[in-house]
Every structure is written in structure tokens, then in C-alpha cells.
Amino acid sequence: MRKFIDLHLHLDGSVPVATVKKLMQEHNLPKLSDQELAHELLVDNSCASLEQFLQKFALPNQLMQSKHDLETIVFDLLCELKKQGLVYAEIRFAPQLHTKKGLSQRQVITATISGIKKFYQKQKEDKNQPELHAGLILCLMRFANNEAENMETVKLAKDFLGKGVVGLDLAGAEGPIPNINYQQFFKQAQQLNIPYTIHAGEAAGPDSIRQALEMGAKRIGHGIRCTEDQELTQYLIEHQIILECCATSNMNTKAFDQIDSYPIKKMLHMGMRVTLNSDDMTVSNTNLSHEYQLLEEKTALTPEEETTLYLNAVDAAFTTPDEKIRLRALIQK
Structure with a gap:
């Protein structure tokens, strides 16, 4: 079984369908047929934009408002990821x-960490598979009037750093409010030595990536649209900036239109530090194994290229040197 690493995985976009059903029952919400549930949770080919894509997060968010629900979702998701071969x-x-x-x-953060701890306890029973280790990235949101909430998230990231939390991110609809408007929060993160990644180059183009770089990002969430700007692409190569690519998700949000021409293989050969990730397992009806299989079939991704993607992910991970040694050993076995 292959050993997978996912650096870009949204909790609210990856709540297992079985967990959604279980929590809906616990909350006495109206029972939905599988077809109705799929319509609520999954995107289809009619999805025309990132904004439409984000509408699928409404029901999961409704089920993520108590300690019990958050702990349950994190625990169930980790059990699912372990089955898929994630380390x-x-x-x-x-x-x-x-x-x-x-x-x-x-x-909220304490409840999610509790879900990880509960999973680690259960994991001890399974001696046959390598352990799955997990860290939390706390997202700031691109909203118009949430400065206080965003700054609170930054400060809490510092409080929980190394205790379950590994970094920060900036998420939400790209475009309406430019990344650079959130510079103050990432200056604060730098002062507090909190690692971070920033969503850019998905719905918004190369300029959003330039802004994220100006804000000190060494990792970019998506970044796929850098290919539209040769000068920017060269900069990313020279500075070894990590891109967290998510193929199926990029098709769903129309950031990219043809999986056959998805450029991750080309980017790899150009010397770019790309990784492959799932983004939103439930919303996009995918998982990391499927992402690799898809690119093998559609772009002739080779085992050697996949190993490079895995090792890029190890280098980019917001984790300890010891954990990176463990991950490299697992990949190179």
C-alpha cells in the first residue's frame, strides 16, 4: 500500500458522508435520501465557479457547531484517511x-485536538499499518469586517502551536478582497514564528500569488495559475516555493478546464516544488489515492514523479525534523 501525505485538506469540505448522516440523525434533522444528500454535499459538472463550489459547505458547517460534533468529525475523518493509506x-x-x-x-480548536487525541488512542490498536500523524492549520477568512476574529485566530495559533496546531492559512472566496489586505495578520504570524500558507492563484490569477509572496508565504494553497506568468513561474522555481496543487478541485472550480492538460507533471520537470492534495474530499468526491490514479491515467504520471511529489510534501510539511525523517523512511521503503 502506498504512503500518502496530504498538505491541503479542508475539514468542512471533507466530512465523511456517513458522519453527516450520523450527526443529522443525532440533531433530528429531516432525513435526506442519498440522492438529496449528494446534491447538498457534492459538486457536479454544472459547478461554474469557486463561489458556487463554496455553497456545498453550508450543511457540513451546520453540523460543526458543538464540541461533540467537531471531535466526532475529526476522529471519523482520520479513521477514513488511515484506511486510505495516509501517514x-x-x-x-x-x-x-x-x-x-x-x-x-x-x-473549537480544543475540540478538534481532542478528536486527534481520540484517534491516536484508537490507532495504538493497529500495529500492522504505519501511524497517521495529523496537524491542524487554522484559517483566517477573507470577509469584509472580521479583523478581530482573524487576529484572535492568529493569537490562538501561537497558543496551540506544537500542541495540535501546525500553522495558519488565509481562505475564502478569492478575488473580491485582495490577499494583500490581510498583510497585518501575517506580519503578526511572522513575529510569533507561526508557519503559514496562503490560498492564491486559484480563482484569482498570478497577482494573488505575487501578493501572497509579498506577505512572506513559502507555501501557496493551489497556485496553479502561476503558469499564466512566465516571470512568476521562474521566481517560484528559483525560491523553491511549494505549491499545494489539487487537481479535481481545480476542475470543479474552473480554475483549470482539462484534466488531460493539468500541468503538475510539466511543473515538476521545470523544477517547481509541487505537491498533490485532495482539498475537499467530500465536496469533490475524491481522495488522494484517486488524485494520483487520475493523473497516472490522464497525464502519464510515473512512479518516480510520484515519489518526487511525496518527498516535496515531506519537505513542505509544517512538522518536526524527526517526523520528516520518519516520513522519508516510509516513502523510500
């Missing part, structure tokens, strides 16, 4: 989105 995952979410029923951001 390391960074799971991202915005604590401020889960405070609608009275939880504080701190309580």
Missing part, C-alpha cells in the same frame, strides 16, 4: 466559522 495530514479549518452556537474559537 501524514494537515487538516485546515477556520475556527471563527464554528462559533454560531456559543463556542469560542479556543473551544
Whole structure:
């Protein structure tokens, strides 16, 4: 079984369907048929933009407003990832989105860490498979008037750094508000020595990537549209900036239109530090194994190229030197 690493995985976009059903029942929500549930949770070919894609997060977010629900979702997701062969995952979410029923951001983070700890306890029973280790990336949101919430997330990331949290991110609809407007939060993150990645170059073009770089990002969430700008591409190669590519998701959001010409293989051969990730397993109806299989079939991705993608992910991971040694050993076995 292959050993996978996912650096770009959204919690609210990856709630297992079985968990959604279980929590809907617990909350006495109206029962939906499998077809109705799929319509609520999964995108189809009619999805025309990132904004439309983001509408599929409404139901999962409704089920992520209590400590029990958050702990359950993290635990169930990690069990699912372990079955798929993952050995390391960074799971991202915005604590401020889960405070609608009275939880504080701190309580939200504590509940998700509790889900990881519960999974680690269960994992001890399984001696046959390599361990799956997970870290949390806390997302700031691109909203118009949430400066206080975003700054609170930055400060909490510092409080929980190394205790379950591994870094920060900036997420939400790209375009309406430019990345550079959030520079103050990442200056603060730099001062607090918090690693971070920034969503850019997905719905918005190369300029959004330039802004993320100006804000000190060494990792870019997506970044696929860098290929539209040769000078920017060269800069990314020279500075070994990591791109967290997500193929199926990029098709869903129309950031890229043909999987056959998805450029990850080409980018790899240009010397770019690219990684392959799932983004939103439930919304995009995918997983990391499927992503690799898809690119093998459609772009002739080779085992050697896949190993490079895995090793790029190890280098980019917001984790300890010891964990990187463990991951490299697992990949090179």
C-alpha cells in the first residue's frame, strides 16, 4: 500500500458522508435520501465557479457547531484517511466559522485536538499499518469586517502551536478582497514564528500569488495559475516555493478546464516544488489515492514523479525534523 501525505485538506469540505448522516440523525434533522444528500454535499459538472463550489459547505458547517460534533468529525475523518493509506495530514479549518452556537474559537480548536487525541488512542490498536500523524492549520477568512476574529485566530495559533496546531492559512472566496489586505495578520504570524500558507492563484490569477509572496508565504494553497506568468513561474522555481496543487478541485472550480492538460507533471520537470492534495474530499468526491490514479491515467504520471511529489510534501510539511525523517523512511521503503 502506498504512503500518502496530504498538505491541503479542508475539514468542512471533507466530512465523511456517513458522519453527516450520523450527526443529522443525532440533531433530528429531516432525513435526506442519498440522492438529496449528494446534491447538498457534492459538486457536479454544472459547478461554474469557486463561489458556487463554496455553497456545498453550508450543511457540513451546520453540523460543526458543538464540541461533540467537531471531535466526532475529526476522529471519523482520520479513521477514513488511515484506511486510505495516509501517514501524514494537515487538516485546515477556520475556527471563527464554528462559533454560531456559543463556542469560542479556543473551544473549537480544543475540540478538534481532542478528536486527534481520540484517534491516536484508537490507532495504538493497529500495529500492522504505519501511524497517521495529523496537524491542524487554522484559517483566517477573507470577509469584509472580521479583523478581530482573524487576529484572535492568529493569537490562538501561537497558543496551540506544537500542541495540535501546525500553522495558519488565509481562505475564502478569492478575488473580491485582495490577499494583500490581510498583510497585518501575517506580519503578526511572522513575529510569533507561526508557519503559514496562503490560498492564491486559484480563482484569482498570478497577482494573488505575487501578493501572497509579498506577505512572506513559502507555501501557496493551489497556485496553479502561476503558469499564466512566465516571470512568476521562474521566481517560484528559483525560491523553491511549494505549491499545494489539487487537481479535481481545480476542475470543479474552473480554475483549470482539462484534466488531460493539468500541468503538475510539466511543473515538476521545470523544477517547481509541487505537491498533490485532495482539498475537499467530500465536496469533490475524491481522495488522494484517486488524485494520483487520475493523473497516472490522464497525464502519464510515473512512479518516480510520484515519489518526487511525496518527498516535496515531506519537505513542505509544517512538522518536526524527526517526523520528516520518519516520513522519508516510509516513502523510500
